[in-house]
Amino acid sequence: MSSHKNKSHADWKAITKLFTHDRKNIHMGASQFVVSHPKPVHEAIDKYRKQLDKDPVQYTEKVENEYMQRVREAAAQYLQMENPDDIAVTDSTTMGLGLIYTALNLQPGQEILTTDHDHYSQHEAIRMATGRTGASFRRIRLFESLSSVSKEEIVLSVKESIRENTRVLGITWVHSSSGLKMPVPEIAALVREINVGRSEANKVLILLDAVHGFGIEKESFGELGVDFFITGCHKWLYGPRGTGIIAAKRSAWQTVTPIIPSFTEVMDKVIAEEERPKEMDGKQMTPGGFHSLEYRWALCDAFHWVMDMGKEAIWERVHELNRRCKEGLAEMEHVVVHTPLSDELSAGIISFDIAGYSTEEAVQALLDKGVIATASPYKTSWTRFTPGIINMEEDIDKALEVVQSLKK
Numbered sequence: 164m165s166s167h168k169n170k171s172h173a174d175w176k177a178i179t180k181l182f183t184h185d186r187k188n189i190h191m192g193a194s195q196f197v198v199s200h201p202k203p204v205h206e207a208i209d210k211y212r213k214q215l216d217k218d219p220v221q222y223t224e225k226v227e228n229e230y231m232q233r234v235r236e237a238a239a240q241y242l243q244m245e246n247p248d249d250i251a252v253t254d255s256t257t258m259g260l261g262l263i264y265t266a267l268n269l270q271p272g273q274e275i276l277t278t279d280h281d282h283y284s285q286h287e288a289i290r291m292a293t294g295r296t297g298a299s300f301r302r303i304r305l306f307e308s309l310s311s312v313s314k315e316e317i318v319l320s321v322k323e324s325i326r327e328n329t330r331v332l333g334i335t336w337v338h339s340s341s342g343l344k345m346p347v348p349e350i351a352a353l354v355r356e357i358n359v360g361r362s363e364a365n366k367v368l369i370l371l372d373a374v375h376g377f378g379i380e381k382e383s384f385g386e387l388g389v390d391f392f393i394t395g396c397h398k399w400l401y402g403p404r405g406t407g408i409i410a411a412k413r414s415a416w417q418t419v420t421p422i423i424p425s426f427t428e429v430m431d432k433v434i435a436e437e438e439r440p441k442e443m444d445g446k447q448m449t450p451g452g453f454h455s456l457e458y459r460w461a462l463c464d465a466f467h468w469v470m471d472m473g474k475e476a477i478w479e480r481v482h483e484l485n486r487r488c489k490e491g492l493a494e495m496e497h498v499v500v501h502t503p504l505s506d507e508l509s510a511g512i513i514s515f516d517i518a519g520y521s522t523e524e525a526v527q528a529l530l531d532k533g534v535i536a537t538a539s540p541y542k543t544s545w546t547r548f549t550p551g552i553i554n555m556e557e558d559i560d561k562a563l564e565v566v567q568s569l570k571k
């Protein structure tokens with residue numbers, strides 16, 4: 164099964180029917196918040212749950228190692244990574260960010276460079292980790308204005324801000340405040356240049372909160388060029404709620420010390436032989452304890468379902484729906500669209516304001532007319548639509564009609 168299969172003639176109508184969300188409202192927020200499970204994911208969870216309920220001990224003992232490895236293999240295939248062991252399985256983006264920032268072997272005097280545009284989960288994880296270690300953090304603004312932002316401006320801002328003691332650059336693939344998609348491969352190329360001549364212990368590591376690019380965008384892990392790729396799988400991938408992954412380069416795994424002991428084979432080895440693997444990897448960074456196992460195992464099925472539709476086809480579809488929605492909004496005199504229009508600088512999040520309404524009032528007014536939008540959880544909060552494969556063109560057009568009707 165190729166992750167690049169292109170099914171541009173995919174039956175999107177049939178795909179939306181795999182979701183069981185109610186049809187009395189138009190769901191213009193679910194893909195970016197938390198998903199409604201599509202039928203294949205729902206059925207996989209149900210299949211594993213039935214087996215677990217029948218015989219939890221024997222079933223878990225029999226399949227746990229194998230099924231967790233299947234999840235890693237599917238994630239590695241999706242991201243086009245060679246070694247599935249470079250994938251850690253988590254519960255969410257937030258868990259991944261907290262785990263990696265806390266696990267990093269930071270030294271006093273080193274700094275984490277991050278930006279004004281990242282999510283609360285990344286900012287707090289950085290604040291807590293630096294508070295523990297005596298490292299520091301700094302936040303920068305990446306562009307003057309969303310109406311004129313360019314890839315070049317963003318890369319230059321990063322270039323001018325990296326210092327001798329910058330050990331980590333923490334960024335976000337698609338900002339959930341504005342919907343801006345960052346030029347991640349270009350930033351990674353810049354950091355590679357900066358790292359030439361730096362000792363291994365001082366190289367700048369890039370940590371990416373990938374959650375709003377993951378499941379839409381096409382780049383492989385290698386093409387992005389980051390060290391740590393952290394994401395939840397319960398947004399644009401439509402995986403089981405409460406699942407996420409961390410993908411990292413083998414060299415990056417060597418810069419962390421696990422926080423939570425992992426289970427599976429690592430546990431068996433330590434108990435039997437007091438022996439720990441010589442090299443750190445994603446297996447050892449997968450938090451142990453029994454989890455909601457049926458959800459975790461069904462992540463493998465979610466990856467296969469998405470790969471079967473094809474990354475390319477999904478990219479085309481989500482961008483097509485977003486273009487339709489953004490262009491419709493941009494034509495309205497009483498609406499300001501903050502998200503860049505180009506495919507290069509945006510993905511699936513559209514942030515906008517409606518004249519005469521605060522964001523809270525706009526979300527409520529839309530809901531009163533049957534459209535579920537979200538408010539971005541940032542100091543400057545905007546109304547968001549997030550068209551994804553759960554939506555059809557009719558949803559977009561009806562949502563646009565409702566926005567039009569809110570003109571004062």
Ligand SMILES: Cc1ncc(COP(=O)(O)O)c(C=O)c1O
Pocket residue numbers: 195196254255256257258281282284335337338339372374375394395396407
């Ligand atoms: C940019 C960004 N990062 C992280 C999160 C948290 O995601 P998760 O539910 O996977 O922890 C969100 C929430 O929507 C977000 O917008």
